Amino acid sequence: MIGNLKPLEIVLIIAVILLLFGAKKLPEMARSLGKSARILKSEAKAMKKDDEAPAEPAADPSAAQPAAPRTIQAAPGDVTSSRPVSEPNRTAQS
Template sequence: MLRNGLEPWHLMVVVLVAMLVFGSKRLPGAARSLGTSLRILRSEARALKQEPAPHPPREPADSEPPVA
């Protein structure tokens, strides 16, 4: 059924269902909010890839016990 991937009529069905669920007045705001959320998610994922993982703190050698 989905051998060829998405076709134009798939997009029309998705838009029609979205209009039925959200209504035509709230649909632009919902799409804008979804776009903003995706943009934030991408930027956070990109920052996570660029940021090196923090190293755990080193344990002191057990040569001397701590003095109280």
């Protein structure tokens, strides 16, 4: 269906989109789409990194220092959308 579009039809579709959404809304929509893509990419990297890291239990639990809470950021320098990650406590139960 899309492969059969002629250049004039594509121009008409773009013109209709501009009329519907307006020139002011399109850059804002593109920015939010890019930000969403960056968030998705960073979340996927974090999940992949968590899967690759082997879980090594500490030999002496009293010697282990509490780790600072991790924070996932959407983009470098973007502190408005960063949030702490809540991780479940992994305790050995007998």
